[in-house]
Amino acid sequence: MTNAMVQMYFRKERFKDNLIQKVYDRIEGYNAPPLWAIVALIVLAALAIVVVTAASIWCMRRGYRFFGVDWKRGNAGQVGVGCLR
Amino acid sequence: MIDHTIDIQQLSFIKVVQYVCHYLKWANYLFFVLFLLTVFVGLFINSKIWLFFPVYLVGVVLSLSIHEYMHLLVIKKISNNRYVRIQVNWFTFEIVPLKPIKGLLSIVVACSGPLLCTLISITLLLLRSYIMPTSISLLLLAVCYGFHIISFFPISGDGAMIVKGITDLMKGGEIK
Numbered sequence: 001m002t003n004a005m006v007q008m009y010f011r012k013e014r015f016k017d018n019l020i021q022k023v024y025d026r027i028e029g030y031n032a033p034p035l036w037a038i039v040a041l042i043v044l045a046a047l048a049i050v051v052v053t054a055a056s057i058w059c060m061r062r063g064y065r066f067f068g069v070d071w072k073r074g075n076a077g078q079v080g081v082g083c084l085r
Numbered sequence: 086m087i088d089h090t091i092d093i094q095q096l097s098f099i100k101v102v103q104y105v106c107h108y109l110k111w112a113n114y115l116f117f118v119l120f121l122l123t124v125f126v127g128l129f130i131n132s133k134i135w136l137f138f139p140v141y142l143v144g145v146v147l148s149l150s151i152h153e154y155m156h157l158l159v160i161k162k163i164s165n166n167r168y169v170r171i172q173v174n175w176f177t178f179e180i181v182p183l184k185p186i187k188g189l190l191s192i193v194v195a196c197s198g199p200l201l202c203t204l205i206s207i208t209l210l211l212l213r214s215y216i217m218p219t220s221i222s223l224l225l226l227a228v229c230y231g232f233h234i235i236s237f238f239p240i241s242g243d244g245a246m247i248v249k250g251i252t253d254l255m256k257g258g259e260i261k
Binding site: 034035038042045048049052053056057060 | 207210211214234237238239244247248251252255
């Protein structure tokens, strides 16, 4: 029983050490993302933006008012640019 | 809270930085919590903790200032607006052109700010990957600038303006 508990304790400590080492390595940049990962990230973000914008316009055409923009009177009123709304 | 109309010619970059600092005074709780989390991670890995302060300043204040100043610059260049309305409260930093900007021009105005910040972020990421692969400050800086990509989504003012611009174009018959 005692031996099993000791083994469990060692396993837990080893798991913690591995995890900390992985976080440390990742943050210190030893596993810096390659070019394809950065390009993939940008492409995914661009896709997400296109999909969300298209979905918003699709919803607006079906009568939903959207952050002050309306399909029926889309030109009326001016939306401000800024970081957050 | 700031809500006033101002001549666009009087708005220099320093003035925009002042507005951003005022905005951060209100919205600082969120940024401060993020900053504390970052510092906690920094302590955990025992790195150079003092580097986070310039990173915080350059990453948050300068990126927001560049973002807003680009909007102002493009509004000044491509539209006939002489006055803009600036609204700053605890959540919103908004620049409203008094004369409405429509169609493609509104898309250009809305994209200018976040696009520049995103490009800076990509440049920093590439710089980190190929020149300084162990720099944690550069990574944090890239993340700070990269957060501006959220502005392209319609939940923010820029995204709403892009949606409005596309709506104008579609209704005007230029896009079917």
